[in-house]
Amino acid sequence: MHSSSQSPAGNTANDPLVAELASNMAEVRRRIATAATHAGRQGDEVSLIAVSKTHPTAIVEAALKAGQRLFGENRVQEAAAKFPQLRERWPDLRLHLIGGLQSNKARDAVEVADAIDSLDRPKLAEALAHAMDKTGRRPDLLIQVNVGNEPQKAGVAAGDFAALYELSAGKLGLPVKGVMCIPPAEHDPVGYFRQLHQIARDFALPVISMGMSGDYEKAVAHGATHVRVGSAIFGSRPSHAIVEAGRR
Ligand SMILES: *Cc1c(COP(=O)(O)O)cnc(C)c1O
Numbered sequence: 520m521h522s523s524s525q526s527p528a529g530n531t532a533n534d535p536l537v538a539e540l541a542s543n544m545a546e547v548r549r550r551i552a553t554a555a556t557h558a559g560r561q562g563d564e565v566s567l568i569a570v571s572k573t574h575p576t577a578i579v580e581a582a583l584k585a586g587q588r589l590f591g592e593n594r595v596q597e598a599a600a601k602f603p604q605l606r607e608r609w610p611d612l613r614l615h616l617i618g619g620l621q622s623n624k625a626r627d628a629v630e631v632a633d634a635i636d637s638l639d640r641p642k643l644a645e646a647l648a649h650a651m652d653k654t655g656r657r658p659d660l661l662i663q664v665n666v667g668n669e670p671q672k673a674g675v676a677a678g679d680f681a682a683l684y685e686l687s688a689g690k691l692g693l694p695v696k697g698v699m700c701i702p703p704a705e706h707d708p709v710g711y712f713r714q715l716h717q718i719a720r721d722f723a724l725p726v727i728s729m730g731m732s733g734d735y736e737k738a739v740a741h742g743a744t745h746v747r748v749g750s751a752i753f754g755s756r757p758s759h760a761i762v763e764a765g766r767r
Contacts, residue, residue, distance in 0.1 A: 534581065541585035543752045544569065547735070551746065554739040565739050568615055568728070570749030573756045576601045582752070583609050591636075591747050593618025595627045602631060617699070617728075617747055619673040622646035626653065634659040636699040636728050636747075639675045641686055648691040659696040660687065661728055664718060666711040667703035674700065677714065684722055697726025697744070708734045712741035 544567070552562030570591040571579045579590065579601060588611055592598035595616065602614050616632040619639075625646035628635055638644060638660045651657050662683060665674030675683050688695040698719050702711035712729055719727045719742070730738025732751035739746065750756065 534584065536578070536581045537584045540578075540582050540587070540752060544582070544585060544587055547748055547751055550736055551739055554736040558740045560739070565743060566745045568617070568745055568747045569752050570617065570731075570747050571601075571753060572597065572618075572749065574753050576605065578753060579605060583612065589613050589615070591615045591617045591749075595620065595624045595631065599627055599631045615728075615745075615747075626650040629654050629656050629658055632658045634661065634696075636661040637663045637673060638687060638693075638695070639663045639665070639673050639683075641683065644683065644687040644691055644693060648693055651693070657694050659694055659726070661697045661699040661726060662687070662695060663699045663701075664715055666700045666714050667706070669703055672701065677718065680718055680722075695724070697724045697728065698722075699728035701731075702729075702734075709737055709741060712738050712743070716742035 547567060548562070551565050551567065555562040555565060566589055568589050568591040569582055569587050571582065572591070572593045583605065588609065590612065592601070592614065593616070598614060598616060606612055613633040614631065615634040615636050616628050617636045620628055620635065620637050620643060622642050625643065629647065629650040635647070635658050638647065639662065647660065662680065663674040664680060665672050665676055668676060684695065687693045698715055700711060700715045702708040715729055716727060726744050727742050728745040728747060729743045730746035732748050735743070735746040735748055
């Protein structure tokens, strides 16, 4: 393990890991900016979520030292093990939970996250409403849409979106800010990105979370406000994590 705990925050010069992550993130940001410019958008309209799942706390710490503040994790327990201690030192960090969420983990999720990108069913909406009442915390919520109608994948069917939105944002008063998707791995994602963008437009939702290491430039071209990039920043993960992401 690289030891980065000795270098002062913001100093990338003496720590090879910090320097490497800084360089990877600069490259991703450069590509985001280029894709945005080509689409008539500004690069700074797009937030880069650095997906740090499976990587140890020391790696996240190095990314923080490299200047990154926005992170994504897909498991509540892993997020809870890594992030509260980091928050004490970097109070401005923000964490998105991007993985499928069981209703019985809603309270832990609400306690650890600043945003939960995977609201996809009525039972979870009700559990999150209950958890928010109990804790007084109100992380932003994104509704995950199963754009490819894949039976094994999380997300609400596009045809059920309106009902879930009415329940969540209407009846339960949840802070629903946008939409998220993970398109089928084997197809060109553009049609799916367009579909998600249209849903966001129809419901006047400002946040569109789509695009991963393999396709974030296309996502930016089609309206992503948040891209979720893991391996292009942190390198490859153990294979079980890749399967879990539903990609490759
Ligand atoms: C792991 C994961 C990502 C990042 O995947 P990469 O291909 O490594 O960029 C994005 N979104 C979700 C939901 C994930 O689980």
